[in-house]
Amino acid sequence: MAYKDEQLSEEKVFKDPVHRYVHVRDRVIWDLIAAPEFQRLRRIKQLGTTNLTFHGAEHSRFNHSLGVYEIVRRIINNFQDRPHWNKDERLLCLCAALLHDLGHGPFSHSFEKVFKLDHEYFTQQIVLGDTKINEILERVDKGFAQKVADVIAKTYEDKLVVSLISSQIDADRMDYLQRDAYFTGVSYGHFDMERILRVMRPIEDQVVIKSTGMHAVEDYIMSRYQMYWQVYFHPVTRSAEVILTKILHRAKHLYETEDFTFKLQPTHFVSFFKGEVNLADYLKLDEMVVHYYFQLWQEEDDEILRDLCERFMNRRLFKYVEFNPNLQMNEWMELYKLFQEAEIDPEYYLVVDSSSDLPYDFYRPGEEEERLPIHLLMPDGSLKELSRHSDIVESISGKKRTDHKLYFPKDRLNELKDQALRARIMEILYGQGEKVDVE
Secondary structure, eight states: OOGGGOEEEEEEEEEETTTEEEEEEEHHHHHHHHSHHHHGGGGSBTTGGGGGTSTTOOOBHHHHHHHHHHHHHHHHHHHTTSTTOOGGGHHHHHHHHHHTTTTOOTTHHHHHHHHTOOHHHHHHHHHHSSSHHHHHHHHHOTTHHHHHHHHHTTOOSOHHHHHHHSSSSOHHHHHHHHHHHHHHTOSTTOOOHHHHHHHEEEOSSSEEEEGGGHHHHHHHHHHHHHHIIIIITOHHHHHHHHHHHHHHHHHHHHHHOTTOOOSSOOGGGHHHHHTOOOHHHHHHOOHHHHHHHHHHHTTOSOHHHHHHHHHHHHTOOOEEEEOOTTTOHHHHHHHHHHHHHTTOOHHHHOEEEEEEEOSOOOOOTTOSSOOOOOEEEOTTSOEEEGGGTOHHHHHHTTOOEEEEEEEEOHHHHHTOSOHHHHHHHHHHHHHSSOOBOOO
């Protein structure tokens, strides 16, 4: 029997808190899960620093990747005998679903911003490079690894396959919304996924939804909207991300400073500091390693690095106020000078952070990121774009919401001996927004 058709002697299952069970029968999938590059995802949290806000958010990219695979497996089972579905794409869909997040690094997006990295690029490097993952995929068929990489990169010729893991209603989003809601303990991310799976239908280039399932999709979109603003963009989580980002910037700066020597050479970071990251170095760096360095850097000679690491490790986060730099540039410039006068380096201790989200969008041809809209399959066989049929979705469609916060160490301000200086800083900060405490 060919490797791509080989089945396990009996079905394996992973007990899962969201989907109850994750079912594996294909030898290829079982082997991919066992590969070291996939096992690495156990050491990378799905939600980065969110566990400092919602203490239950300790789940990993490994959990999520299995969940996306399971949802795609169920979708494919429902598509088996339907027109437009190519049964030959089954294993490709399962592999792409399982491996779609393979290239995420520690603390994911915060880490990427500092070192100008792209997890999708590294996902393709792992799939196509000298890895166990690549070895397994190439055993399926010569060129199969490239197909998997193309699906994940959204360039694969069969757009229906791509839409299963990358669209405005895909297996990726359906898993992370439910999984993140479960582990954070909030109620926002729950929706009737079973109903959505039942009313999904394949057409030539995308998945559409039977019109009778519209209300379940409305619930899904509103769940996503609430999760972004109540969980993903939570200001306390963003405070931790700000400190994390500043630690990495400071460590990079010190590495480039000729007269500074780390007590322990930051070996795992060197290629990142130099901007010469190779795949081997990338795979060695996970959140356990990062935490190890942060723990040691609490005893470094540099006061800023030492303080920021101690704050991150012990959750002494920055406070925040509402602050729009586009409208308050004069206040920003004055604060910057006042922090310098107070000998609190504004490069590391006065940070504007902005978050924005577009919960649902209709088709906008020619835009940099074209979002394929969700289509409803009407009783007469025609397709109707969701926001034109749903008042709820229409009300938020195409509306981008942005939130700005200014982060700073209030404890340092409270310690200022110059009362006039402290009073002016506080007047600017709390004169612009309601006082908010970090809890």
